[in-house]
Amino acid sequence: MTPNSLNFSGGPGALPQAVLAQTREAIAALPETGLSVLGMSHRSDWFYSILHEAESNLRHLLGISDDYAITFLQGGSSLQFAMIPMNFAAGAGAPPEYVSSGYWSARAAAEAARVRTTRIAWDGRPGGYRKLPDLYTLDVARPSAYLHYVSNETVEGLQFPACEEAFAVPLVADMSSDFLSKPIRPGVFSMIYAHAQKNLGPAGVTVAIIDRSLLERIPNGLPSILDFRTHISHGSNYNTPPVFAIYVLTLITRWLRFDIGSLTAMQDINERKARRLYGALDALGDCVTVHADRRWRSQMNVAFTFGDARLDDAFLVSAREQGMVGLEGHRSIGGLRASLYNAVTPQAVGTLADALTAFSVHCI
Incomplete structure (x- = not known):
């Protein structure tokens, strides 16, 4: 691969040239500190300012109100496949429901079933994962814990249209591969999550945007690191976070906000x-x-x-x-x-x- 190669990979994906240049400089020495970003402490004032800016930029770009918490996690979407039912499906009136519309949503549903009883609201496997359902026409039980779907199926090249109206049950969306590619209406969702290595920077960080009212469902007794409340209350700094990945994510949000507009x-x-x-x-x-x-x-x-x-x-x-x-x-x-x-x-x-x-x- 040459320095001028054009990267069409499904992930890790391409990074903006301006962000690559800033990252290259930061690996040698951050202008603000004189130290390499790879050696910066997660307890430093510099990193706390990065966490604050990353959240602020996301709220600005997406129009996210204070009714939602934003936290930066590790483990990719694969960890969220288990954490979400662990946190939000216990004691609900009916099992969470899953749209199985491709490789990754099928993985999410299978992992959730290892944690809680689940129901498949729609399955595209018989048709070879070539089409999607209309979410608002699905027969979803009203007491369901939530409806989970993947907004963009990376493997098969399928994408749901934007959700414009509130859903009958809490809506949880894995937006890993189209997050920040277009505007959304955050208030339609109870939770949005997206791992990096697509539009957010290098692998290592996952953004979770959670309606604070949903946090009331979390049962006591979960391992601390698997409880969303832990990460929110510690400002995404409960254990050593992926400093480098969050830094590049912040550069990406700057690029979108100030360069793209x-x-x-x-x-x-x-x-x-x-x-x-x-x-x-x-x-x-x-x-x-x-x-x-x-x-x-x-x-x-x-x-x-x-x-x-x-x-x-x-x-x-x-x-x-x-x-x-x-x-x-x-x-x-x-x-x-x-x-x-x-x-x-x-x-x-x-x-x-x-x-x-x-x-x-x-x-x-």
């Missing part, structure tokens, strides 16, 4: 990128197949195939020769996948679209 502006950029790539793929006709049904296509992850593993592999080789990497499909479905996270530039997407068009002569 808003999540509406970011959404406009992402929509243009997705139109460019899907337009190129659709123009190839039967030469290529996009995994997701057209209505549910993701703006973040585009899963597709030439229908022949040899052609898919040949395109990967051709793409690498042109400086494009990370286009391998997920092991569960194979094929190819282009991830168009926030930091992937329109110019990079144009290069990929042109490469696909040029490669299509091999389909004849």
